[in-house]
Amino acid sequence: MDPLSADSASPQGSVPSLQAQQDAAGLGTEATSQPIAKPLPEPEQTQLPTNSTLPTAAGAAPSSKADPSLPPDLAARQQLLIQADQLYQKGQREAAEALYQQAKEPFPGQSNVLPLAEPIFAPTSLPRAGQVYWRESEAGLQQKLQTRIFVPLGLLVKEYPQFVPGHLRLAEALTAAGKPEEALEVMTQAASLYPNQPEVQKGLIQQQAQGKKWLDAAITARQFTLLNPDHADALAFSQLAETYQQKFEARLRSDITNNTIGSVVTGALGIALTGNPLSGLSTLQTSILLLRGETAVGNAIAERTQRRLPMIEDAEVQAYVDRIGSKLTRLTGRPLDYQFYVINDEKLNAFALPGGKVFINGGAILKSQSEAELAGLMAHELSHAVLSHGFQLVTQSSATGGVTKFLPFVGGLLGNLAEADYSRDMEQQADLMGTRLLVSAGYAADGLRNLMVTLQQEEKGPLLPWFSSHPLSQDRIHYLEWLIIKNGYNRYAYEGIEEHQRIQELVRSQLKALKIEKDI
Known part of the structure; x- marks a missing residue:
């Protein structure tokens, strides 16, 4: 019998059908307003900027050189990647992949990785x-x-x-x-x-x-729909997601009405949004903000963040980040109001606010070695937003008083971004969906993995801000490698070295200008 057809009368060891769960949740069979994600398209061909030059023939020397500050072996590797990118853009995929494979070593222990059994x-x-x-x-x-x-x-x-x-x-x-x-x-x-x-x-x-973990249930159902948009059960899972989201919102309204959440959230949210512990939002203001949902929460924090933190306003840098973001967001299957911002800060950091607002430090652009690595970081953060992880933490914080762990600045300390303390499950979910987005957008599948490896090798001092909220461990790197191998994702696709190097120079000049301004 088809395992999907099991109903509530099934023997122990099965679960009620989706229809039974819908009935139990109080959901009818009519379609809801929740959008169904469309099947992900084939990876698109990344377009080079119009001012980039391509080799005149396969195997021709690339037009730009590797970073001269690199050791000879790394410089040679980067040179191969540059040439592979150019061939990839010309449509010479086999020649490009041969160079990518020459430049990239197999994952450590790759031959020992066994595929997960069906x-x-x-x-x-x-x-x-x-x-x-x-x-x-x-x-x-x-x-x-x-x-x-x-x-x-x-x-x-x-x-x-x-x-x-x-x-x-x-x-x-x-x-x-x-x-x-x-x-x-x-x-x-x-x-x-x-x-x-x-x-x-x-x-x-x-x-x-x-x-009664209604928001958790909604997120689980939504994730299945987003990862499997063409599955026969996608609509039923989408309806479950909306039903449990409604149950969560009803409980939130009840909690606010009974004043079980207002006292804790009001003070913490007010401090985070205003930078002044004496200027907290009223209970009514906070309640309205939370009840309006994740988009309202994200918009409110994003507006304050832009006013309080120094932003990089270079048009080319912003266009570069927006272009990467656009390639990723069109694949998410969730129509949020996505926006991307670049903070003038040399620390490696990035965070996503509820509703699709993503902030990236200039340091993240400098530390990433390619467009694919930066895209991997952005895809991971986007996945947190798409899966409502940030909003989940904000609302759950009423029980722990931990809302300030999520919001991007606490007590008016502009440079100290206190980000979401994501759980291990949330990180795995974001890694899973983020890697899927990265591959579908046409980038090399190991973008985020390579960024993590580089930073793990470099890290000697205090924990980098991004890793304080996104714990880095060898197990997590192995998990990303396992994801790529198990799903057959392509590591030998577009890296994007040349344009990334040019944008890095623009970011360096912005960081330097801010430092000079502060020193005056």
């Missing part, structure tokens, strides 16, 4: 040991013996994570045993392994909804 649903498809675990858990459920339930199921999901019913049964058993947080963790891990598998995502949504 999901299976029938117990008879399991190896003998897996079938034994499954039968033991069935016997344990019948006898209501927890040891006989949880030991074999734990071994089953560990040794055979591709067996989807194992995760579902373990989560259901944990819920029945009064361990909802452990059940949620089981489905969260399964969903990170199989983000495109609807049964797994339905199981996660079910756990989130049972815990």
Whole structure:
């Protein structure tokens, strides 16, 4: 039987159908206003600026030279990438890819990376040991013996994570045993392994909804729709996303009405927006802002940020960032009011506000070695906005008083951007979607991964601002490498060295001018 057709009468180890979840959530079958993401187009051909020169023939020397400050081996590598870019732009893709492969070494341990097994649903498809675990858990459920339930199921999901019913049964058993947080963790891990598998995502949504984590459930449903726009269940997931978003907003209105959120958020949000602890917004103002949704929150913070932080106003720099942003945003499947800003600050930093406002430090342009690396950073931040991670943190902060962790300046300290303390799950979701956007826009798939490797090698002093809120670890780099290999994403596509170098010079001059101005 098709696993997607399981309904609420299915045996333990399955989840209610999407229709059953919609009915439980109070959602009818008519279409909603939530837009459905269109299928991602084929990677587009990146256009070089009109003032760029191309080699006259395949294999001709590039028109610009590598950075003379680089060591000889890195300079030679950069020269290869420049020439490969030019051939790529001429449509000589095979010749370009040959040079990209010559310039890029395989990922460390790439030959040892095993592709993730395809999901299976029938117990008879399991190896003998897996079938034994499954039968033991069935016997344990019948006898209501927890040891006989949880030991074999734990071994089953560990040794055979591709067996989807194992995760579902373990989560259901944990819920029945009064361990909802452990059940949620089981489905969260399964969903990170199989983000495109609807049964797994339905199981996660079910756990989130049972815990009344309405915004989490909405984000999970939305992510499936965005990553799988042509899937038969895309519309149903979109409707679930809207339903749980409405439930979240209803609870938010109730919390504000009962004044359980206003006292905490008012002071913190007021300090962050005005830079003055004595000038906090009123409870009514804060309530209205939050109830108007993520776009209103993002707009309010973006306006204040532009007034309080020094911005790079060079038209060419802004056009460059806007061009990259446009290539990415048209692929997100979510019609937010996307805008991009460049801050005159040498620190490597970038952050996304709710509603699609993305701020990038000049230092991010200088530290990235190519357009693809900068695009990878921007795609990651865009994904946080598209998946509503920032708004989720703002609203959840009412319970912890941590709203100032999200907002971009606290207590009037202009240079100290205190960004969102994203969870590991949020980071993986943004890495997953960001890499998909990067590839679909025609860039080399390892853009963000390469930026992380470079910065990990350079980092010796205090933690860079971006990494204070986006934890960098070898595991995260390995996760990006695994994503690229597992999905067959192309590392040997457009890098964009020449134009990026020219923009870097403009950014350096802007940073230098600001420093001179401050010293006067």
